[in-house]
Amino acid sequence: MQFAFTEEQQQFRHVMRRFLNDTSPTAEVRRLMETDDGFDVGIWQRLSHELGLSGLAIPEAYGGAGFGMVELCIAMEEMGRALLCAPFLSTSVLAAKAIEHVASEDQKARLLPALAAGDRIATLATTEPDGNPGLEAVALTAEPGDDGFVLNGRKKFVVDGCSADVLLIAARAPGTSGMDGLSLFEVAPTAAGLSRRQLTTLDPTRKLAALELTDVKGIPLGKPGEAAAGLQHTLDLAAIALANEMVGGAERLLEDSVAFTKLRMQFGRPIASFQAIKHRATEMLLAVELAKSAAYYAAGAADDQDAEVATLASLANAAASETYLQTAIEAIQLHGGIGFTWEQDTHLWFKRAKSSEVLLGDAAWHRERMIQETLRREQHA
Numbered sequence: 001m002q003f004a005f006t007e008e009q010q011q012f013r014h015v016m017r018r019f020l021n022d023t024s025p026t027a028e029v030r031r032l033m034e035t036d037d038g039f040d041v042g043i044w045q046r047l048s049h050e051l052g053l054s055g056l057a058i059p060e061a062y063g064g065a066g067f068g069m070v071e072l073c074i075a076m077e078e079m080g081r082a083l084l085c086a087p088f089l090s091t092s093v094l095a096a097k098a099i100e101h102v103a104s105e106d107q108k109a110r111l112l113p114a115l116a117a118g119d120r121i122a123t124l125a126t127t128e129p130d131g132n133p134g135l136e137a138v139a140l141t142a143e144p145g146d147d148g149f150v151l152n153g154r155k156k157f158v159v160d161g162c163s164a165d166v167l168l169i170a171a172r173a174p175g176t177s178g179m180d181g182l183s184l185f186e187v188a189p190t191a192a193g194l195s196r197r198q199l200t201t202l203d204p205t206r207k208l209a210a211l212e213l214t215d216v217k218g219i220p221l222g223k224p225g226e227a228a229a230g231l232q233h234t235l236d237l238a239a240i241a242l243a244n245e246m247v248g249g250a251e252r253l254l255e256d257s258v259a260f261t262k263l264r265m266q267f268g269r270p271i272a273s274f275q276a277i278k279h280r281a282t283e284m285l286l287a288v289e290l291a292k293s294a295a296y297y298a299a300g301a302a303d304d305q306d307a308e309v310a311t312l313a314s315l316a317n318a319a320a321s322e323t324y325l326q327t328a329i330e331a332i333q334l335h336g337g338i339g340f341t342w343e344q345d346t347h348l349w350f351k352r353a354k355s356s357e358v359l360l361g362d363a364a365w366h367r368e369r370m371i372q373e374t375l376r377r378e379q380h381a
Contacts, residue, residue, distance in 0.1 A: 003300050005074075013074050019051060020082035026345045032085040033204035033348075037163045039086045047086060048118025054092050055116025059100070062112035068303040069237060073244035073295065080248030083348055085205050087121045090160040093241045094234065095122035098168050101230035102184045103221040111166065111186070122166035125155040125211055126231065133361035134369075135170065135231055136178050142171035142185060142218060149224070151185060151216045157359070161209025162196050165189060169211075169218060170231055179228040185218030192216070203355035205348065236313040239360050240302055243295040243313075243320035246356050249349050250288045250324040253331040256346070257281070260335055280334065284327050291316075291323035311373045314366035322363050324353040 005013070023043050032038055048054035057072040058064025072093070079088060092115065099111050114120040128139050140153025151171055161167070167189055173181035187194060193214040201208055222230065258281055261272035271277050298316035301309050328350035332339035339346050357363070 003296055005070075009071065009074060012071060013078060015051070016075060016078040017081070019047075020078055020084055024082040024084045026083070026348065029083050029085055029205060029348060036198065036207075038160070038205070038207035039163075044086050045118055047088075053088065054118035056092060058092070058096050058112050058116045062108055063116040064096075064112065065116075069240060069299045070296075070303055073241055073299040076241045076245040077248035077295075080245035080352075081252040083205055083249065083252075083352060087123075087160045087163065089206075089238070089241065089245070090123040090164065091115055091121050093238050094124035094159065095164075095166065095168055097234040097237050098124045098184060098231065099221065101233050102227045107186075107221050115166075120165040121160060121163055122168065123158055123160050123164040124168045124170070124234070125158040125161065126170040126235070127155060127157045129154050129156045129210070131157065131358070133235075133365060135182060135228060135235070138170050138172050138182060140169065140171045140213065141174050142183055142220075142224075143174055145217070147217065149183075149185060149218045149220060151187065151213045151218045153213055155211040155213075156208075157199070158209045158211055159359075160207055161211055162198050162207065167194075167211070168221070169213070170227070171218070173225055176225075179232075181225050182228040182231060183224045184221045184227040184231060186221055187213070187216055187218050201355060203351040205352055206355060206359075232310070235360065236310050237302060239313040239317040239366070240295065240298045242356060242360055243291075243316035244299060246320040246324040246353065247288065247292045247295050249352055249356075250291065250320070250327040253327050253346065253349050254281070254284050254288055257284070257331040257334045264336065277334070280330060284330050287323045288327060291319045294319045308373075308377070311370050311377075314361075314370045314373070317360065318363040318366040318370075321353075321357040321366075325350075325357055328353040 032040060052065050053075055055064030056067050056075060060066035096115050099108055115122055127133055128137055140151060140155060142149045142151050151169060167187040169185045169187050171183055171185055193216040195212040197210045199208045199210055261277050262270050264271050294316040298312040301312050331346050332350060335344060335346055338344045
């Protein structure tokens with residue numbers, strides 16, 4: 001694959017960056033991270049209506065713009081640079097892709113237009129309280145009842161789980177294990193027996209929630225027990241999107257650090273002129289560029305429906321998460337004593353790097369999955 005952005009994609013990136021520079025300065029990020037919802041409804045509406053971002057990768061048949069993963073990942077990368085506080089990952093990536101790949105045509109027509117228009121916030125809950133990101137670990141159960149299905153169990157680390165208007169819950173049939181018996185259910189946020197609790201986390205710029213379900217009624221999306229493949233593909237696409245967000249944040253940290261070293265004086269000259277600083281900046285640049293290559297390649301492979309997209313998703317996420325966190329650590333060091341203060345903004349990206357590192361599985365988990373996917377393909381070759 002020879003990858004290069006088209007002129008239209010470059011223009012889209014330029015528009016995104018200009019808009020986010022105006023609407024997501026660090027002062028606004030600091031304000032929003034102290035709120036309960038964690039985002040500004042007015043800015044979200046502008047993102048949805050002026051730029052069409054909420055429906056960017058939703059098919060045109062359901063009210064979206066119909067773009068692919070490359071465009072979606074350009075948006076995620078720019079949002080990562082600006083540390084945008086918005087329900088884009090939860091609504092336009094996790095929930096929208098889950099509906100697209102699991103739900104029936106009638107359900108897509110009912111749910112996706114509102115998400116594309118930015119009128120509703122949605123999220124996908126797959127992770128159990130133990131934090132295992134794999135679908136094999138799903139333990140929440142769904143049993144047929146007198147009026148549909150009844151869900152019992154808990155979910156944790158649900159992105160925007162307290163502010164979502166639509167909750168999509170992964171559950172399994174009692175007595176099943178692994179990838180068998182998995183279903184996706186739509187649950188109303190006001191459903192009887194549902195409890196939502198905001199989690200106190202290291203990164204207040206991305207709100208996470210814990211859900212507890214006791215005899216909660218759920219509407220199955222698609223055929224019950226057959227959601228595993230669609231859910232897994234959704235998580236793969238989300239891992240690619242998150243990888244691009246992380247490389248955007250890492251590049252921002254690199255640029256800010258280099259700019260600071262050109263201003264900070266020591267022994268009568270900028271510290272950027274010192275060989276040791278040049279070495280560290282060069283190593284950061286190399287790591288960021290390699291992670292960007294992996295993230296871009298995975299996005300392109302997803303649009304090309306590459307058979308190895310699951311492996312590439314884990315590769316991109318593992319590379320980006322390690323690079324983002326290490327770049328954040330280096331950025332704090334290069335800023336010297338001020339880098340450890342609350343007033344300096346570097347710690348905001350450091351916290352996002354740390355939370356993103358484990359959100360959809362850490363680097364070790366993704367590398368293990370890469371090995372498993374490679375062995376599986378060889379066995380079926």
